[in-house]
């Protein structure tokens with residue numbers, strides 16, 4: 001028995017991007033199955049700091065990101081839960097006048113292009129907004145409607161909503177091979193998408209969404225799109241609970257830091273410091289020596305947290321592209337295959353909108369959403385031997 005006619009779309013990857021695509025497609029009337037090798041949220045989406053940020057975004061993804069920000073402001077209307085999202089602002093602090101000049105130049109450049117979502121605040125206003133900030137900081141840029149969410153609430157909400165829209169989620173179901181079969185794609189998996197028994201026949205579908213995170217380059221190569229990808233293993237620190245001390249999410253110009261306080265009172269510290277990725281073992285390792293730099297940046301900025309205890313650290317895997325922008329849109333060499341990967345450390349914020357953009361493309365063949373600069377073609381190489389990672 002083949003599974004043709006059971007599903008219109010197979011989404012590979014049960015992270016937030018796979019779930020978002022599945023949700024929007026399900027609501028558009030498509031019969032969707034999500035094939036997840038481990039479990040929903042196992043990798044980047046479950047490890048994320050969940051910052052929801054337009055601040056300091058590359059202009060090539062800014063319009064898409066701004067639309068996603070609007071969707072975050074009303075996220076409960078999309079997935080029936082606020083996903084723990086609070087718009088308490090994101091602030092990028094300058095520790096000296098040279099870095100403040102860089103932030104000012106960006107705001108001027110953005111405003112010349114018609115963008116008004118970032119502004120500069122002086123040292124006095126910075127201290128009003130973030131009283132615990134170190135006295136040496138001279139100013140900052142701010143995006144007031146930015147914030148952060150709870151990644152696990154987001155995963156639960158997207159999963160629930162997708163299932164309510166008829167989406168079938170198969171966990172423990174890794175994709176091993178994809179082959180063209182007429183105008184369809186035949187997908188071999190580790191396990192039957194319809195149950196626990198070993199699958200005798202491949203799943204056959206006309207449409208495939210590649211949302212396989214750190215492994216998406218391997219899925220792309222299976223269908224003939226050779227896209228070199230690096231791997232990120234971003235690390236996080238979580239502290240013990242302390243009394244409320246900060247509202248916005250704070251980063252530093254020129255240093256790796258993202259610093260916020262959760263609703264539970266823990267400090268959540270990240271910013272892109274890198275552990276050791278291991279794609280074949282599907283895991284990554286924390287490098288404590290490197291993580292110290294994040295702790296140092298945090299205490300430089302907030303001397304009052306010097307004695308706060310760290311209770312947990314982790315790292316999570318995801319793909320990074322050569323230009324640190326994602327790949328969103330149709331495959332180049334595979335009709336009916338659509339990519340959504342390479343989020344390079346900042347894909348959480350884009351989750352609501354990218355699923356909608358892919359659904360536009362799949363359902364109507366076109367989208368008004370701003371994905372033109374994010375095509376697969378810009379990163380393609382001619383042959384697999386040119387792939388470095």
Ligand SMILES: Cc1cc2nc3c(=O)[nH]c(=O)nc-3n(C[C@H](O)[C@H](O)[C@H](O)COP(=O)(O)OP(=O)(O)OC[C@H]3O[C@@H](n4cnc5c(N)ncnc54)[C@H](O)[C@@H]3O)c2cc1C
Nearest residue numbers: 013015017037044045048049051175213316343347348349
């Ligand atoms: C520590 C950390 C902090 C971050 N902080 C932020 C932040 O503050 N703000 C922000 O915007 N972004 C942040 N990000 C990035 C963001 O979390 C990711 O961009 C986003 O979660 C990517 O989602 P995804 O669905 O594409 O990937 P993933 O969540 O990794 O999902 C991909 C899934 O595909 C599955 N898969 C892979 N291969 C196969 C296969 N062959 N068959 C079946 N399934 C397969 C995997 O098991 C995985 O579950 C952070 C990331 C990390 C790791």
